[in-house]
Structures are given as structure tokens and as C-alpha cells.
Amino acid sequence: MCVLRALHLRADRQPGARRLPHRAPAAPPLAPFVERSGHRGGDAAADAGALALQPLPAVLGRPDRGARRVLLPVHRGLLRVGDAPGARSTAVAGAALNAWTQRLRLVLAIPALVGIFFLGQAILDARAVRLDLTPERRYTLSDHARKILDGLPADVRVIAFLRAQDPRNLLIRDLLRQVALRSPRVHVDILDVNRSPALARQYGVDSYGALVVESDGRRRMFSNPREEVLLAALLQVTRQERKVVGWVVGHGEGDLVDADRHRGFSTARALLEQEYYEVRPVTLIGDEVPVEVTVLVIAGPQKDFLAEELTALDRYLQRPGQALIMLDPLRAPDLGHFLRRFAVDLPADVVVDPAARLYGGEFL
DSSP: OOOOOOOOOOGGGSTTOOOOOOOOOOOOOOOTTEEEOOOTTSOHHHHTTOEEEOOHHHHTTOOOTTOOOEEOOOOHHHHOTTSSTTOOOOOSSHHHHHHHHHHHHHHHHHHHHHHHHHHHHHHHGGGGOOOOOOTTOTTSOOHHHHHHHHTOOSOEEEEEEOOTTOGGGHHHHHHHHHHHHHOTTEEEEEEOTTTOHHHHHHTTOOSTTEEEEEETTEEEEESOOOHHHHHHHHHHHHOSSOEEEEEEOSSSOOOSSOOOTTTOOHHHHHHHHHTTEEEEEEOOSSSOOOTTEEEEEEEOOOSOOOHHHHHHHHHHHTTTOEEEEEOOTTTOOSOHHHHGGGTOOOOOOOOOOGGGGGGTOOOO
8 A cells, every 4th residue: 555654854854953762643533534554664653644544435334345545645734633632633524425415315305205295196196097907998988978078068966876785786886986087067976765765755766776867957867877878868957958960851861760770770860869969850842951950961862862952952051051971882862063062072982891701791
């Protein structure tokens, strides 16, 4: 180990000076990280004035056998090390290290406290977080349901008369819980008919499984609590007016009461009525399209339209009105010239699915 020796003024080098016996000064108490260092084989008296620093890992309580010692030449006049026996030693780096450590702890503590606060808030709000792992998303509201719930214009109260501790009601309870969590306007009460007989008589309920939906004096009651039925009831009690869907007839269009899956539209009518739409047949001969019609539907006509009918249809679209036109590719009437006025083109293309023939289906 190399030792930087402190400089000593030797009295015997001055002319006429009396040589006194050299006595090594007593080593003063030093800080834990400053040690006196000697040199093997050297003069112990000369080495007594040299100072050396301990390795930094040893100072911090983490001994490292491979750490190199850093030697510091110390001038006695600056640090006043050992001027008198028992003099107090000055710490070289301890105070600065402690101050830096305290500042570092303070800087790290502030973001830690902020993170703990937000973590607690997330845990408190975790009741509204759901994870549905079923492939068909059985326990998750559909996008259409979320859109309706987000747009409710008024508060709604839903009262479900369910038997307590009945496992058959788990799906109904879960549906009502999802609806209440999604919309703050929906307030759900689950009651037992036997435990709340007065309220059950008030709503005319005498059996389990009935649901009552009410808002602003309007009320709907049903006993088939599926998602689509509940949403239809919510729309019925909150919408101020019922929207009308005009269904054009007189050209071989699909019938609203026909249940045939190829030509009938009874299922479509039922779904529209569940959404609180009124489906009304409309003719284009003689009369104008009623003003209350929100959208006009032309579903698969088989005959050409008369000029008078096209004029009535044109006046409706110029209001402006909305229309849904569904045409068969091979048996469609000549509406192409009329629709080009509205930048709509009807190409005579056919979609072919050869794989459908493998399963005995139609490939067109």
C-alpha cells in the first residue's frame, strides 16, 4: 500500500539547532472512516502523521474485500487533526453523506406516498371492474345495451321480486347489477314478495320473477327478465315519444307478419318493437309519407315503382328523410336510375360461397 506521508519540519536540519529526541505524537481519535496508516518496513514515527480513508463499502456497512483503499493527504493546518491530545476529530465525508442520504429518502418518499394513495383509490373502485372470460361474453353487457344505458334521459327505478337464496335468480341478479353499475340513472331494488307484501300488492305482483320498471309516472311490468326485454322497458318509460318506422308495401315486399325465415319479417318487427319503435305499413300512392315517419324501409320489392310513387319517395328524401332500401340482386326492380340522383350505384354483382355447398346450403 502506498502511503502519502505528511511533511514534517526536522529541527536538526537547521544550523545550530539542538537536536531533540523525536517522539511520535499520540494518535487522536478519528472518525470511523478515517484511519491512520503505516508503511511496512518504514519509519513508524514518520508514518504517524499520514492519514488514509477506509473503503466506501465498509463505511456504508457493506464490506467489500476487493475494494481499494483511497488515501488522502491531509494537512494538519486545514483539518486540525490531533493538534492536542484528545482533540475532537473532524468527519471528512460523513456529514455530507448523511445529508445526501436524507434528501434522497425524502425525494423517494413523496412519489411513494402518491402511488399508495392512487393504489388505494383503485382498490376501492375495484368493485366496478369485471372480467368475463367466457367465449360468448355471456356475463358482459352488449355494446347496444351500453349505448342505451349511457343515453338514458331520466332516472329509472327497477324493482325485481325475486326469491331470496334462489340459485335460479343468479343470472337475473347479475344482469341488474351490471345495469346499475353502468348507469347512475338506474336504481335497482330486489324485494321478496313474502317480506314486502304491501309493496307487491301496490304493483299488482303476486308471484316471484316479476320486474317493474318505472320513470316519471310511466310503468312497465314483465316476467321475462332478459337483457333485450329490460332494455326495451327502459326505453319505453324514458322516451318522450315513440319513433315510427314506415314499411313500404304494394310491390311484393316481405310481410311483417310472415314468419318465414327467407321472406318474412315478423322477427324484425318484434325486435323493432322491443326497441320501442312503432312499425307502420306505408303506401306511396295518393298520400305523402307521414311526417312522423323517422325512417322508411323498402324490403325486397318484386315489382317496379310507378312514377307517382317515385315522386312521393323523392319528396320524402328531400325533407330530408332517411330510408333503408334492401334489393334482391337478381329480381330487383329498376331503381338504379332513381338512386343515382342520390349518388347511389347498384352493381349487378353476385357473391358466391362455394364452401356452402359442402354443407348442403345455397352458394349464392
